[in-house]
Amino acid sequence: MTGPTERTTDPAACCDGTADQASPVAAPRMWTVDEHLADVLAGVTVLPAIELQLLDAQGCRLDEDVVATGDLPPFDNSSMDGYAVRTADTVGATGEYPSVLTVVGDIAAGAGELPKVGPGQAARIMTGAPMPPGAEAVAPVEWTDGGTGTGRAAEAMTAPVADEEVRVLRPVAPGAHIRRRGSDIATGDRILDAGTLLGPTQLGLLAAVGRGSVRVRPRPRVVVLSTGSELVQPGEPVGPGQISDSNSFTLTAAALDAGAVAYRVGGVPDDAAVLRAVLEDQLGRADLIVTSGGVSVGAYDVVKEALQGDGGAGSVDFRKLRMQPGKPQGFGMIGGPAGIPLLALPGNPVSAYISFELFVRPVIRTMLGAPDVHRPVVRAVCPVELRSPAGRRQFLRGRYTPDGRLEPVGGEGSHLVGALARANCLITVPEEVTVLPAGTEVDVVLLTA
Numbered sequence: 011m012t013g014p015t016e017r018t019t020d021p022a023a024c025c026d027g028t029a030d031q032a033s034p035v036a037a038p039r040m041w042t043v044d045e046h047l048a049d050v051l052a053g054v055t056v057l058p059a060i061e062l063q064l065l066d067a068q069g070c071r072l073d074e075d076v077v078a079t080g081d082l083p084p085f086d087n088s089s090m091d092g093y094a095v096r097t098a099d100t101v102g103a104t105g106e107y108p109s110v111l112t113v114v115g116d117i118a119a120g121a122g123e124l125p126k127v128g129p130g131q132a133a134r135i136m137t138g139a140p141m142p143p144g145a146e147a148v149a150p151v152e153w154t155d156g157g158t159g160t161g162r163a164a165e166a167m168t169a170p171v172a173d174e175e176v177r178v179l180r181p182v183a184p185g186a187h188i189r190r191r192g193s194d195i196a197t198g199d200r201i202l203d204a205g206t207l208l209g210p211t212q213l214g215l216l217a218a219v220g221r222g223s224v225r226v227r228p229r230p231r232v233v234v235l236s237t238g239s240e241l242v243q244p245g246e247p248v249g250p251g252q253i254s255d256s257n258s259f260t261l262t263a264a265a266l267d268a269g270a271v272a273y274r275v276g277g278v279p280d281d282a283a284v285l286r287a288v289l290e291d292q293l294g295r296a297d298l299i300v301t302s303g304g305v306s307v308g309a310y311d312v313v314k315e316a317l318q319g320d321g322g323a324g325s326v327d328f329r330k331l332r333m334q335p336g337k338p339q340g341f342g343m344i345g346g347p348a349g350i351p352l353l354a355l356p357g358n359p360v361s362a363y364i365s366f367e368l369f370v371r372p373v374i375r376t377m378l379g380a381p382d383v384h385r386p387v388v389r390a391v392c393p394v395e396l397r398s399p400a401g402r403r404q405f406l407r408g409r410y411t412p413d414g415r416l417e418p419v420g421g422e423g424s425h426l427v428g429a430l431a432r433a434n435c436l437i438t439v440p441e442e443v444t445v446l447p448a449g450t451e452v453d454v455v456l457l458t459a
C-alpha cells in the first residue's frame with residue numbers, strides 16, 4: 011500500500027498503446043481511452059464570458075478582477091445596542107457612582123439625520139446605526155441602567171427614549187464598540203481575483219460592495235437524452251420487458267455535479283426521425299449534448315442510425331474503445347457550422363456513467379475553465395486478484411478509504427447499478443494485464459471531490 015500520490019487521467023499520463031498492436035491488421039481500428047479523450051477534448055475550449063446576475067453566477071468562475079469602489083463598512087457604526095458617548099464623560103464611572111448623561115436622541119440602523127453628542131450627553135444607538143458626531147465610543151446597554159433608572163436593560167432598549175437620562179455604570183474606552191469605516195474593505199482593494207469560484211460567501215461579498223452582476227465564465231448547458239423504447243419514467247408502471255430510465259438521472263446529476271446547467275430529456279424511443287427532431291429542438295439550449303443507448307450493433311441502435319456520418323443532424327463518429335465497460339462510443343459535432351459537441355454513451359448504466367466520468371466530465375470542466383479537468387488518480391494496493399480481458403483497460407468499481415485502503419465492489423457486469431451506488435472509485439486494470447495478482451498496486455480514479 012502506498013500513500014495517495016495524486017495523478018490525473020490526463021491522456022499523457024498513462025497509455026502505452028501496446029494492446030493496439032496486438033489486434034489483427036484487418037480489424038477495424040479500436041481507440042485507446044486516451045486517444046478518444048484527446049480527440050474529444052481537441053475541439054473544446056472555455057465558453058466565452060458573459061455578464062450574469064449574482065445568483066445566476068453561483069458555481070461560475072469570475073472573468074474579471076473585482077475592485078471595491080467604496081469602503082466597507084461605508085461609515086463608522088455601532089457594533090452594539092447601547093449609548094453613543096464621549097469617553098471623558100465616563101471616566102471613573104461605577105455602579106455606585108454612575109455618569110449621568112442627557113439622552114439627546116435615538117439612532118436606528120439606517121438613520122440619515124444624526125444628533126450631535128456634546129459634553130454630558132449621549133445618544134441611544136442600535137447595532138449597525140451610524141455614529142453621531144461628537145461621540146467617541148459606545149457603551150453597550152448592559153453597561154448602563156438602560157435609560158430608565160430600573161437597570162432592566164433589554165426592556166429599556168425596546169422602549170422609546172423616555173427618561174432623557176442614562177446612567178453609565180463603567181468607563182468606556184475610546185473607539186469601543188465602533189466598526190470603523192473601511193476596516194473590512196477599503197476603496198480600491200482588489201476583493202476577488204479573476205478565476206475565483208463563486209459560492210455563497212463570494213456572492214455575498216459582491217452584493218455587499220454593491221455589485222448586482224458580474225462577468226463570469228458561464229456554466230455549460232448540457233442536454234442529457236436517454237434513448238430506448240423499453241424505457242419508462244420512474245414512478246410510471248413498468249410493463250413486460252420495460253425498465254425504468256435511470257441513465258438520464260445518473261447523467262444529469264453527474265453533469266450538475268461537474269458544474270454544468272443540465273437539462274434531462276428522458277426516454278426518446280428507438281425511432282431515428284423522432285430522435286433527430288428532439289435533437290433539433292434541444293440544440294438551441296445546449297453547449298453539449300450527451301445521449302445514452304443505441305450505439306452498439308443491435309437492430310435498433312437509434313443514435314447510431316440517426317447520427318452516423320451525416321445523418322442530417324451532423325457528423326458523429328461511432329467507434330470502439332479498448333476499455334471495459336464502455337466499448338462502444340460516439341463523438342462528433344452536430345447542429346451546423348458552429349457545431350455543438352455530442353457524446354453518445356453506451357446504454358448499459360455502468361458503462362454510461364463511467365463513460366461520463368472519463369470523457370464528458372472533462373469536457374464540462376474544460377468549458378468551465380476549471381483548473382481540475384480530470385478526476386484525481388491515486389495509487390493503491392488491490393487486496394484481491396482481478397481478471398481482465400486482454401487489450402482493454404478495465405474500470406472496476408471500488409471503495410477507497412482516506413487511509414489508502416482499497417476494495418472492489420460488485421462484479422464486472424455493466425448492469426450492476428447496486429454496486430455502482432456503493433462505489434466511490436474506479437480501479438484501473440491496464441490493457442496488457444489479464445490477471446492482476448492480489449497485492450498489486452493500481453491506479454484508482456477517485457469519483458468524489
Ligand SMILES: Nc1nc2c(c(=O)[nH]1)N[C@H]1C(S)=C(S)[C@@H](COP(=O)(O)OP(=O)(O)OC[C@H]3O[C@@H](n4cnc5c(N)ncnc54)[C@H](O)[C@@H]3O)O[C@H]1N2
Pocket residue numbers: 236237238240241253254255256257258302303304305306307308311335336337338355356357358359361424
Ligand atoms: N453483439 C454485440 N452486442 C453488444 C455489444 C457488442 O459489441 N456486440 N456491445 C455490448 C456493450 S459492451 C454495450 S455497453 C452495449 C451498448 O449498447 P447500446 O449503447 O446500444 O445500448 P442499448 O442497447 O440501448 O442498451 C443496453 C442496455 O442498457 C439498458 N439501458 C439503456 N438505456 C437505459 C437507461 N436510460 N436507463 C437504464 N438502462 C438503460 C438497456 O435496457 C440494455 O439493457 O451493447 C452490448 N451489446
Ligand code: MOO
Pocket residue numbers: 333334335336337338356358361424
Ligand atoms: O463495454 Mo459495455 O460498455 O461493457 O458494457
